[in-house]
Amino acid sequence: MAPLRRRQTPDVVRRLLRSPSAVLGMVIVSIFLFISVAAPWIAPHDYDQANFRLARKGPSAEYWLGNDELGRDLFSRLLHGARLSMVVGLIAVGIGLVVGTPLGLLSGYLGGATDLAIMRLMDVLLAFPSILLAILLVATFGPGLNNAMVAIGIVSIPVYARLVRSSTLATKNELFVDASRSVGANDLRILVRHIFPNTLAPLVVQSTLQIATAILSASALGFLGLGAPPDVPEWGNMLQKGRTYIFSAPHIVVFPGLAIMLTVLGFNLLGDGLRDALDPRLRR
Amino acid sequence: MTTYIVRRLLLAIPVLLGVSFLVFASVRFVPGDPAMAIAGELATPELVAQVRQEMGLDRPLLVQYAIYLERVLQGDLGRSVRSGLPVAEEIANRLPKTAQLAVLSLLFASAIGIPLGVLSATRANTWVDSLSMMLALIGVSMPIFWLGLMLMIFFSVLLPRWLGLSEPVLPPTGTGTWQHLVMPVMALAATSMAIQARMTRACMLEVLRMDYVRTARAKGVAERWVIYRHALRNALIPIVTIIGLQFGTLLGGAVLTETVFAWPGLGRLLVDAIGYRDYPVVQGTVLVVTLGFVLVNLAVDVLYAYLDPRIRYH
Numbered sequence: 111m112a113p114l115r116r117r118q119t120p121d122v123v124r125r126l127l128r129s130p131s132a133v134l135g136m137v138i139v140s141i142f143l144f145i146s147v148a149a150p151w152i153a154p155h156d157y158d159q160a161n162f163r164l165a166r167k168g169p170s171a172e173y174w175l176g177n178d179e180l181g182r183d184l185f186s187r188l189l190h191g192a193r194l195s196m197v198v199g200l201i202a203v204g205i206g207l208v209v210g211t212p213l214g215l216l217s218g219y220l221g222g223a224t225d226l227a228i229m230r231l232m233d234v235l236l237a238f239p240s241i242l243l244a245i246l247l248v249a250t251f252g253p254g255l256n257n258a259m260v261a262i263g264i265v266s267i268p269v270y271a272r273l274v275r276s277s278t279l280a281t282k283n284e285l286f287v288d289a290s291r292s293v294g295a296n297d298l299r300i301l302v303r304h305i306f307p308n309t310l311a312p313l314v315v316q317s318t319l320q321i322a323t324a325i326l327s328a329s330a331l332g333f334l335g336l337g338a339p340p341d342v343p344e345w346g347n348m349l350q351k352g353r354t355y356i357f358s359a360p361h362i363v364v365f366p367g368l369a370i371m372l373t374v375l376g377f378n379l380l381g382d383g384l385r386d387a388l389d390p391r392l393r394r
Numbered sequence: 395m396t397t398y399i400v401r402r403l404l405l406a407i408p409v410l411l412g413v414s415f416l417v418f419a420s421v422r423f424v425p426g427d428p429a430m431a432i433a434g435e436l437a438t439p440e441l442v443a444q445v446r447q448e449m450g451l452d453r454p455l456l457v458q459y460a461i462y463l464e465r466v467l468q469g470d471l472g473r474s475v476r477s478g479l480p481v482a483e484e485i486a487n488r489l490p491k492t493a494q495l496a497v498l499s500l501l502f503a504s505a506i507g508i509p510l511g512v513l514s515a516t517r518a519n520t521w522v523d524s525l526s527m528m529l530a531l532i533g534v535s536m537p538i539f540w541l542g543l544m545l546m547i548f549f550s551v552l553l554p555r556w557l558g559l560s561e562p563v564l565p566p567t568g569t570g571t572w573q574h575l576v577m578p579v580m581a582l583a584a585t586s587m588a589i590q591a592r593m594t595r596a597c598m599l600e601v602l603r604m605d606y607v608r609t610a611r612a613k614g615v616a617e618r619w620v621i622y623r624h625a626l627r628n629a630l631i632p633i634v635t636i637i638g639l640q641f642g643t644l645l646g647g648a649v650l651t652e653t654v655f656a657w658p659g660l661g662r663l664l665v666d667a668i669g670y671r672d673y674p675v676v677q678g679t680v681l682v683v684t685l686g687f688v689l690v691n692l693a694v695d696v697l698y699a700y701l702d703p704r705i706r707y708h
Contacts (some may be wrong), residue, residue, distance in 0.1 A: 131528075234412030238684050239646035246680045249421045249668045326537055330650055333539050334665055349540060355655075360547050373431030375535035382531075 125387040128226045132383020137331025138376025145189055146196035155183035157343055158321045166359035176361045179351060184362065186345040188369050194344045195373060198259050202324035203317050205263025211313070213390035215301050218272065218278025227327045229275070243280045244327055255338040258331045261326050273316055277309035311388045319381035322374040329370050345370050398699050406692055410685070411463075417681045418462045420477075421673050422455075431673045434475030468680070472674035482664060489682070491569065492659035495651065496644045497600035498579045503586035504637060509596020510587075516621060518599060526591065533588025538647050542581035542654035549577060564664070567656040574655075581653045586640040591635045597629035631702050638694030642687040 115276035126132050145152070155173070169176040175184040217228040219244065238354055247261035248254075279285065295303070331337040332346025340347065345366045352362030424431045429446040437445075441583035450461045465471075510530070513596060514523045550562035557563070564573050601607065602625050610620045649661035656662070660679055667675035 172402060201512065230408055230412065233409050234416060237409050237413050237688050238416075238688055239642040239679070240451070240682055241646035243648065245418070245649065245664065245668070246420055246676070249676050250423050250674075252425065322535065326685060327534075329537050330539065333650065334653060334668075335539070336668065346537070349537075349543070356543055357551055360551070363543050364547075367537060367543065370540065371532065371536045374657075375532060378531055378535050 122387045125199070125229065126383055127388060129383050131379050132387070134382075135376050135379025135383055138372060139380050142192055142373050142376060143196065146192040149189040149193050153183075153186035153189045155186045157182065157186040159183070162213060166355055166362065168359070168361050175365045176359070178362050179355055184365055185278070186364060187348065188345070191343045191345045191348065191366065191369065194255070194338065194342065195328065195370075195385055198255070198262070198328040198336070199321035199324045199377075201259045202262040202266065202328070202373065203320050205260065206266035206270050207313070207317060209263075210267040210310070211274050211306075213267070214271040214274025214309070215278055216274040219282055219297070219301055219305065225275075228271065232271050234348070235265070235268045238265075241327060241330055244331060245334070245336065248331060254335040255342065255344065258337045261331075263325045265326070265327070266320055269316065269320065270313070273312050274309045277312055278305050281305050281308045315381055315385045315388060318377055318384055322377035325370065325374055325377070395700065396414040399696055402692060402695050406688060413688070414463060414466060414681060415459060417677050417684075418459055420456075421677060422506070424673065427439070432472065432475075435565040435671060437475075451571060470535065471678035471681070474667075474675050475672040476675070478669045481547045481674050484675060485660065485678055485682050488658060488660045488663045492645070492648050492652070492661060495575070495578055495582060495648055495657065495659060496641065498575060499582040499644055500586065500637065500641060502579055503583040503590055507581075507590030508594050508633065512590065512598055512626060513622065514595040514597030515602065518595075523595075527595065530588040530591040533584050534592075536584060537650075538585055539650040539654050541584050541590060542577065542651055545577045545581055546654075549699050569657055577653050578657055581654065582644060582647050585647065586637075588696050589637065589640060589643075590633065594629065594633055595610050597632050598625055600626045601629045631698065634701065635694055635698060641690045645683050645687060645695075 122211040157176065159182060161177070164173070164177040166179055167173065167177045168183070173183050175188065178184050178187065213228050213232070217225045238246070242263050244258070247264060248257050251257045251312035253259075282305060285323075287300060290300055290304055328337060328344070329346030329349070332344045333350045335350060338344040338347050339347050340351065347368040349363055352366070354357070399448050423427050427442070427448070429442045430437065432449065433445040445494045450458050452462055473479065473483070474481055474484055477484065490518050507530075514526045517523050529634050546566045549564040550566045553559075553563045554561065564576050565571075566577070593606075598621075603676075607617065607620060607625055610624050611617070615624070617667055648659060649664055652659045652661035655666055660683060664676060664679040666672075668677065
């Protein structure tokens with residue numbers, strides 16, 4: 111994958127806009143981001159207002175997606191849930207990036223014993239099926255949205271470390287790195303100014319796809335009762351609560367799942383599109 | 395070949411040690427007293443003291459780990475706080491159920507995913523390709539527990555209503571007959587199927603561009619033969635690796651699928667154990683499942699070397 115350089119950016123955007131699926135991804139992600147920021151202002155009802163008269167009522171003119179098991183407006187809850195999903199996605203990806211990137215840079219650049227130690231540690235983390243490691247971490251530190259986010263972030267660290275390491279290995283023997291060293295740049299400067307920018311393109315792609323994974327994992331932990339507390343309108347949580355009424359009020363489980371699927375699909379489409387746009391080998 | 399296998403086995407040892415150390419260490423981070431966590435919250439002070447002594451919890455961490463490892467190697471994973479049964483026994487009772495689900499899902503996923511990928515690659519950039527790849531992407535984006543719930547609604551409510559039946563077409567939960575397997579297998583296979591379809595398409599496109607494929611076509615080999623005999627056989631090599639990695643995803647996914655369908659496998663055991671703070675069971679289940687994943691990957695690597703002689707010489 112080519113390094114992301116400033117003069118190349120308009121070219122990347124042009125290629126991205128030429129792909130209908132990437133554009134669809136961008137539209138979905140933009141709508142999702144808008145909703146997660148604007149949820150309190152655009153939600154038609156109070157997301158937390160229970161009304162037992164309306165419990166499990168199907169979609170109506172007043173309540174577009176119907177009401178949940180406590181009679182709360184499902185649509186407003188979904189809008190607020192978008193907020194939580196965005197926070198989970200961003201924080202989990204942030205943890206993975208902030209810890210994984212330096213590990214990958216050091217591992218690739220220094221090589222030798224450092225590389226061996228870091229990569230064996232990453233191998234251990236990768237040896238676990240990812241959701242299982244997240245479950246183990248949450249079971250250890252206790253259920254809750256914060257611990258779930260951290261667990262999902264930790265699980266993604268090896269993905270970033272490996273990715274950055276391979277870009278670092280590919281770059282560190284380039285002529286411009288030698289040139290920089292010969293004019294007196296120290297290791298830190300070389301890493302930050304010359305090698306790190308070359309890992310950016312794959313990192314952008316991976317982070318986009320990883321947001322999708324994080325949202326899916328968070329909903330899975332929520333569904334298992336290991337995520338946010340019961341009353342919080344997290345999408346996986348809503349599915350767990352609604353499960354009991356699956357046959358009498360299926361709308362309670364249909365819509366939160368659709369919301370997860372659409373959001374994750376959006377990030378996946380965008381990530382795939384970015385990969386194609388940034389990968390010169392695929393250029394026709 | 396033997397050297398390669400031996401080297402690969404040796405490389406797995408530090409990973410297995412690391413995995414077991416992480417699982418061992420996890421219970422030390424549980425808030426409160428680890429001896430209490432292992433013995434259970436309702437344990438008598440005598441039992442807690444006994445656990446502390448048996449597991450060497452008052453000794454240095456590495457000594458504790460050595461004790462833990464020695465026990466694990468002897469097949470002793472401790473006792474369940476809830477049932478009082480040995481954890482190894484509980485796992486042995488549930489393992490066949492999860493293995494059945496995972497293996498069937500993997501077969502089902504490959505039986506649909508690989509042909510779908512081939513179809514997409516041979517009709518690249520047509521509507522058939524776009525449609526199947528969109529379906530595959532939706533498959534990757536769908537929470538499998540939600541798919542499970544949707545299948546339940548379909549087979550237990552919608553389909554009987556359309557067919558005018560009073561009974562569900564498939565039993566929504568439980569185990570025992572082949573009908574009980576249909577929905578869990580479909581739900582669990584979805585992601586894997588989608589990933590295999592995407593991977594097969596990508597590998598096939600790469601192989602179909604190769605010179606030997608052009609040569610085969612030029613000398614008049616039938617297109618079907620070119621695709622299955624020449625292209626797919628070579629494209630299958632990376633696909634096998636992906637299938638191996640899928641096994642881990644499937645074992646993880648089984649936790650969710652088993653929860654949805656009340657399937658009495660390892661996943662349910664794990665989720666129930668978390669609910670009861672039954673740490674010995676949590677530790678044991680995670681350890682055994684991860685061990686299974688590592689061993690499957692090892693087997694895949696060996697198979698890979700067998701399929702592709704080039705690997706052995708690197």
